Amino acid sequence: MNVSTAVPAPSSRPSPRSLRARDKLMRTAERLYAEHGFAGVSMRMIREAAGQRNNSAVQYHFSSRDELIVAILEQHAAAVERHRSRLVAVLEARGQASPREWIACVVEPGIEHHVELGTPSWYGRFLAQAVVEPGLREHARRAYTCTPSFQRLDRLHPSAGAGRDTELTERHAAMIRLLLVHMSADLETELAAGQATRDEAERAWRRLGDNLVTAVLGLSSALLPG
Amino acid sequence: MNVSTAVPAPSSRPSPRSLRARDKLMRTAERLYAEHGFAGVSMRMIREAAGQRNNSAVQYHFSSRDELIVAILEQHAAAVERHRSRLVAVLEARGQASPREWIACVVEPGIEHHVELGTPSWYGRFLAQAVVEPGLREHARRAYTCTPSFQRLDRLHPSAGAGRDTELTERHAAMIRLLLVHMSADLETELAAGQATRDEAERAWRRLGDNLVTAVLGLSSALLPG
Structure with missing residues (x-):
């Protein structure tokens, strides 16, 4: 030491x-x-x-613009990670997760974070730009997916260990990730433009969360059946 | 006149x-x-x-940076529109479309355009940035969706005319749009980094097209059943 x-x-x-x-x-x-x-x-x-x-x-x-952007990303990623960690612990205590519960654990931590941020917020639109910025996209992806809670969640996957086509599994994960990031940016833009109250915003975020869980469930069972 | x-x-x-x-x-x-x-x-x-x-x-x-970006967007949108117009004409001649055929008409024109562009290409990553740029996102969205071929395609929708929750229908359309845009940017980044040959690139684009049609079909039937 x-x-x-x-x-x-x-x-x-x-x-x-x-x-x-x-x-x-x-x-x-x-x-x-x-x-x-x-x-x-x-x-x-x-x-x-x-x-x-x-x-x-x-x-x-x-020291640079990128360091500033990364610091903002990491602060939000840590908040989302706290939400996911709590949800994963509940499933771990039970030792299993249904497909819907598993996907809710992917979708809802980001939604909870947005509910906490209130409205207007800026993080959704900020993140959507960071993930498409050539010099930042890899960093932004890792900040949100290479986390302890995601590793724990992986072990709870309903078909964990099943042999899978790697390209397809990664493509599937990318589809889910970008649905969350860009649909959140869209809703944030709408809420900011419409000057939603905090309550209206919370309801709108939870509706988006439900829609995303449903959409991802359908997408997953079509792309990775069985 | x-x-x-x-x-x-x-x-x-x-x-x-x-x-x-x-x-x-x-x-x-x-x-x-x-x-x-x-x-x-x-x-x-x-x-x-x-x-x-x-x-x-x-x-x-x-006259401005935005005018330059919009000119690039419109050139590509016109090429994608030519592909979609041809595909829609085939379905119109038959007077109907299965859900898979309908979705293929949404997904494949962009894939065909990428196949034509060859590799390395830059349009995918360029478009992904344009659709999240605050001053351009609305324009980019309209350039690709408010087109004659999409209007014709709407009339061929398997459940055209059915009463629908507008928020959900629009959300569904947004999900599909962003899957196409950002998954294409991801594949373009990979192909450029891996220095794929033209043939490899073509096969990779068609595989992405198939995966997207399958994913969107699953997502759609979960989110808008019936």
Whole structure:
């Protein structure tokens, strides 16, 4: 154990004020990216919109635009992971999952996260752009799928261990992933434009969750029957 | 009829050389956007990569970045529309379509277009970015769905005229659309990275087409049964 890294000197720990400033930059960046697109937003716009007078405020907290985007992605991925971990634990305690329960464990954590975020939110549109951005798509995919809860969920799959065509299994996983990401971005856009109340938004997110579970169930049994 | 607009003066018609330059800018922009993302590419990079020495070459042909992107979108949408129009005509001649034939008419025109483009291509990744870009998403959606062939296809729908929940019908259409767009971008990325031959690429596109028809059939019968 390396004492010098394990016990950081107090001066190397960011102050609460510095953490607040970092968080404000992340929230502001997410909103601007969602509304104007990655191509339409400069570091300077983010700094100014976050009320930072210091010209190098963004550079102080994030070495690059991609590091800023990755930090936002990881914060959300961690929140989604907490929801999924809780749902998987319930199925683990029972030792099995029906196909619908298994798929609900894939779909619902993201829906729960959106319900918590309330409306207007920006994360859905932000994520949809990150997953198609050439330099970020691999990272965004891994942040959401290579997680402990997904590994636990894999072991509970109704047909776990069955021999499968790898190309088809991966394609199937990709279809589910992009349905969740882009349908969420669509609903978020609608809710933001329609100025939905928090209650209306919650109902709309749960309806989308139900539709997605149903759609994915149908898609899965057609593509990977048996 | 306004004669002055219906019969343009010869001088207002672009020269073949000007049309070639315009096309070269479009092809170059598409490739750069696919490889580096909308945010990673400036008008200057496009002009230089297209071998244009004139500083205002892009501005001469396109009044804005969005106009350039829309021109690229529309060129591809027109090619996809020609494929769909041919397929719909076959079903119209018979006067009916099975659910699988109907869905094939939605899925296959885009697949055919990719087969024609060969590999490496850039259109798939370009389109995936356009449909999530806040200022372009509505335009991109309309360019591909509000077309004569889709209107003709609607009239051939196996359950045309049946009373449907509008939210669900629209959600269903959105799911299909985003499966086609983003699964195509995924395959294009793989083929470009793996340096597939033209034949390998064609087989891979047709396999994706078959998988998509199967997946969409399953999804549709689960989400909109009966």
